[in-house]
Amino acid sequence: MDLEKKLNTLLVTIFQDLMDIEQKALITGEFRDITLNDMHVIEAIGTGEPKTSSTIAKKLSVTMGTLTKAIDRLTKNDYVLRERSEEDKRLVLLSLKEKGKRAYYHHQKFHEEMIHAMVSQFNREEAEFLAKSVDGLISYFQSSRKSYAGEDMAQS
Numbered sequence: 717m718d719l720e721k722k723l724n725t726l727l728v729t730i731f732q733d734l735m736d737i738e739q740k741a742l743i744t745g746e747f748r749d750i751t752l753n754d755m756h757v758i759e760a761i762g763t764g765e766p767k768t769s770s771t772i773a774k775k776l777s778v779t780m781g782t783l784t785k786a787i788d789r790l791t792k793n794d795y796v797l798r799e800r801s802e803e804d805k806r807l808v809l810l811s812l813k814e815k816g817k818r819a820y821y822h823h824q825k826f827h828e829e830m831i832h833a834m835v836s837q838f839n840r841e842e843a844e845f846l847a848k849s850v851d852g853l854i855s856y857f858q859s860s861r862k863s864y865a866g867e868d869m870a871q872s
Contacts, residue, residue: 741826747819749793757786758795758812758819766799766809777861795819 739752747755760775761767773783787810790796795816801807812820835843 738826742823746815747822750790750795750819754786754790754795755819755823757783757790758816759823761796761810761812761816761820763812763817763820766797766811768801769808769810772810790816 735752742755743750743752750758756776757772760772769780769783769787773780776783787796787798791798793815794813797811797813799809799811801809834846838846
């Protein structure tokens, strides 16, 4: 198998395995009433200051309609608090309730354990090379996302 095919196979396998394992590891027990996508909304909201809906939608690269459906579910299931801004009533601010914070930390723990398991296989130099390589891949994905978004706008 040539290198390009092998890398493609590895990337596809990583993506599929990560989604499958993340689903099985995160959507359990107390958190069975949400989806993996909901968990990523919780992660985007975070535990800091409340964020606007538009900030979260942009961070997740989803439409406001898609985010609204997730927030409706997360609010109903007591994960997220949705409030109007005192300064600007047009803005909807999102923050995590206690159950949402527990889900957030549950998700964080999963990722910490995954990264520890991955990095423990490498010495410092190898881990830094891996980080540099993944960073380059992310840059490619981000520039591709922008170019595809430009194509969508041109075709509209």
